[in-house]
Amino acid sequence: MKALVMGCGNIGSVAAEDLAVSMSSLEVVVADKDEAKAKSVAERIGRSNVSWVQVNAMNHAELVDSLEGFDVILGFLPGDLGFRLTEACIDAGKDLVDVSYMEENPLTLNDEAAKADVTVVPDCGLAPGISNFLVGHAVSKLDKVGCIGIMVGGLPEKPVPPLGYTITWSPESLIDEYTRKARIVRKGKVVEVEALTGVEEVVFPGVGKLEAFYMDGLRTLLETMKNVGDMWEKTLRYQGHVEKIGLLRDLGFFDERQVDVDGAKLAPRKLTARLFEQRLRKPGIRDVVALRVEVSGFREGKRTSYAYHLLDLYDDKRNTTAMARTTGSCASVVAQLIARKVVKVKGVVPPEVLGKDERIYREFRRELEKRNIAINEKISG
């Protein structure tokens, strides 16, 4: 069997190595638009079942051709290319596990994917990803769902001045997260809430005091989870972060409207993104990933709640961030479940749907545990 890993960033390379190590029968090809990058990732993994190729994801026909001969595709492309890759996989008749966090709604491709007899698992990282698996599993155990709450954060191991935070992704996306309204469910209805609101203090085991605030991360759950009282996702940061970010927002540093400075016109947000890039990116810093999912409702007439905690640390041996580890592992495991025909359902199947299937969920959890990604589960009620 052959797997194609599209995108050779941190996460893609972790997933590629995981695939190659866990399924020696699998031929893994890593692809990137940057030939040197693809080559260096393949060489770094250094396994006989790993090779590399240069692929241009911008051209649809070329992309469809590139997928020829593969059994499963793993997508780690930037958000603006995720939907294109999904369309190409459907056209090429290839299964896809995607972690692009695409802006478009992948569920709109469900009929086409089903018709092409293809399995597409979108949003298959940490959150969305592992979080959706856990939500799906808990919901499958309940007769009536009251509240679904997700809290997730990728953080430096210790607060790093000045914001207690470092960036591993684009500063523009970070600022988007701090300004974009969040869609949550309140009393059964989808509503929008302002960014940086819903702030609460959280003591996270193994990390300490954090604060959580709404972010727009529910995505497919807004469509797949019906008849739910309340549902929200919150981002986790070290204490004091929201106040500082709120200050920058209130002073206008996130504004998109251009300001006239010495005759030049400039959106403050763009300068802020540049300064964030300079000041908040600290390569090599050890990170932690904290995820909490709580689902409460009724089971056989009784109040029941499921609480899951995941805490993952930086991998010193492999110099891999917890964020890349958890995200890449989720995608790799699901791709293997497809390759092994544990996952057989066709169409666009977000992870929460897979989590509802007891056998898939057990396999998924078992595989994560093998990788030392342990999820603490507590059922009460």
Place this chain on the structure above:
Amino acid sequence: MKALVMGCGNIGSVAAEDLAVSMSSLEVVVADKDEAKAKSVAERIGRSNVSWVQVNAMNHAELVDSLEGFDVILGFLPGDLGFRLTEACIDAGKDLVDVSYMEENPLTLNDEAAKADVTVVPDCGLAPGISNFLVGHAVSKLDKVGCIGIMVGGLPEKPVPPLGYTITWSPESLIDEYTRKARIVRKGKVVEVEALTGVEEVVFPGVGKLEAFYMDGLRTLLETMKNVGDMWEKTLRYQGHVEKIGLLRDLGFFDERQVDVDGAKLAPRKLTARLFEQRLRKPGIRDVVALRVEVSGFREGKRTSYAYHLLDLYDDKRNTTAMARTTGSCASVVAQLIARKVVKVKGVVPPEVLGKDERIYREFRRELEKRNIAINEKISG
């Protein structure tokens, strides 16, 4: 007698009105480079002894000519014009009371001023200004001076989000204050300390909890106060201000080094100044002025300390800020003391030198009290 008030901003117009009201024998002419502004200030004061004129302070010869026929000049020009005005007054043989906060050292003109038989009182506002009078007075009472500490703040009546502060002057100057090293005296030596350091909590009577930090405000005191153990000036702000400003500094928003944004080059400080202008200037907001001067040392072999508190409020009747009131009153009172020949000393005479003279000090305090600018004085030891 005739007085010329150079500069028709908030402070200049307060001083002009004060002069006209307190000395009806005085002919007051208000001057500005902007004819309409000068005219409107004269009309607003609406007194028969007030008229206006347009003056260009950029051309030395023209400026010297403009001073012809006046007995005393009051300078409220921007910092970069203060030294020019001082030179012009000396050349024209006119006494000057200045509040321009000029960058140059006015004391370098002392010999020229003395030779021209002219009195120049520089830095004659609130702080520097009233603060220097108080320092001078206390020092004149002591045989040995241990410590001189000045704390001063012009604040909104209540903390105003997001910084607890509003600007009444240029945002560029404000940022300068937050980044420029401060010169203080430590163990008898002038040393430079970093901006935003020396932070301490202060409970100011009538205002509440504030915080104070070093600023570069000692100016002439660094030369006139010799044999002093410690001497410093601190700015007062509402609590939390330093942390917020420190965040902006740490993120690079005060940097003068240009950053490349979409091909355009821009110093972050310039954009920040524009945003401060948009967000921190709130015309019509009621302000307070808080000033604390403490001078301690030995008098007749005994530990003695002088503590002065000044708290001034927004003047609702006249719609005048406490900052304009205190600054403009100090300048007006000193100009009148010159006109009345109470102040007769020639040369460049900073206010602390005047404060050492018991008669001048008593007159000065009495005049401030008439204007409801009360200074609480406490002598202990």
